Amino acid sequence: MRTLTLFATAALVGTLTAAPARAQTTLTASSWVPPKHPLTENILVAWTKEVEQATQGRLKFNVLPKAPVAPPQTFDAVKDGVIDVSFTVQGYTPGRFVLTKMTEFGFLGDSAESISVAYQRMHEKHLAKHDEHKGVKVIAVFSHGPGHMYSIKSPIVSVADLANMKIRVGGGVVNDYTKALGASPLLKPASESFQMLQSGVADGIFFPGESISGFKLTSLIKHATLVPGGLYNTSFVMMMNEAKYNALPAADKAAIDKLSGEHFARLAGKAWDAADAAGIDAMKAAGIEIRKANDTFINDAKSKVAPVEQAWVEQIKAKGIDGSAVMKEFRAEIAKVAAGK
Structure with missing residues (x-):
């Protein structure tokens, strides 16, 4: 009996040893x-x-x-x-993705x-x-989170303050928005932001709240204008x-x-x-002057950028998509998610 038990144990060990390792x-x-x-x-x-x-x-x-x-x-x-x-x-x-611009339009939510x-x-x-x-x-x-406005010299209070400013942007709709608001967009990846601001190539930048500290720009940025609903x-x-x-x-x-x-x-x-949230706290701690865009700015900005969305609606008709209906549904869906649905 003892011999049979030892044999069975040895056979089990051999089987386990021979089992292939998990890929x-x-x-x-x-x-x-x-x-x-x-x-x-x-x-x-x-x-x-x-x-x-x-x-x-x-x-x-x-x-x-x-x-x-x-x-x-x-x-x-x-x-x-x-x-x-x-x-x-x-x-x-630019030009490669058209439909994804739907989430790049401004004032979608916070x-x-x-x-x-x-x-x-x-x-x-x-x-x-x-x-x-x-x-x-x-x-x-x-x-990303709602996009705001930052500058290294003068604060951005009115749309007129953006006139002729050189703004680093990431491309897409914000590029067209920047032009519509009277500034000059500089299309570069976020990773090049510090160098552009430090060298004076850019006067400001459009970014979500996280990115000023995230890309180590707190020593360069002097003014932040937070836009309710996001500029972009x-x-x-x-x-x-x-x-x-x-x-x-x-x-x-x-x-x-x-x-x-x-x-x-x-x-x-x-x-x-x-x-x-952490980024905005970091800006406050760094002494960056933070203001909220006023109603005049928001109304003026919405008026100037509205043609950008309308141009997209016209562009995607060729794909058989009703852009106005899609954006109405998208905005309603954002509100639905915000309400916990």
């Missing part, structure tokens, strides 16, 4: 903003950790210490497999979470079928190389899908809202 796939992730920026730490890295946990370690992410390409090249880098996972601003490549979740819902319902992100697996679309917003896409996604086992693809879409949009929006 593990390592994906390369990249961010073009600093490691401690909320886009990296609280959105990209936070999401990769969720995926690693959901797949019980079958998927791992190698977050590169430095982006291998410039920010405007990120979409193609993911599409071509230079990197597996990253995010980009659609406005960094919460990145509400705007991002509503945007993701609209993307799934109206935009995805037009395949503007062809060649990549879209994890989610999202927006910026559209982002979180994406994955399509071939890498398609090659994953079904269980791992299902785990990614569950953590994509509205889940990711809400994660990103919440992270940005928290970062915006």
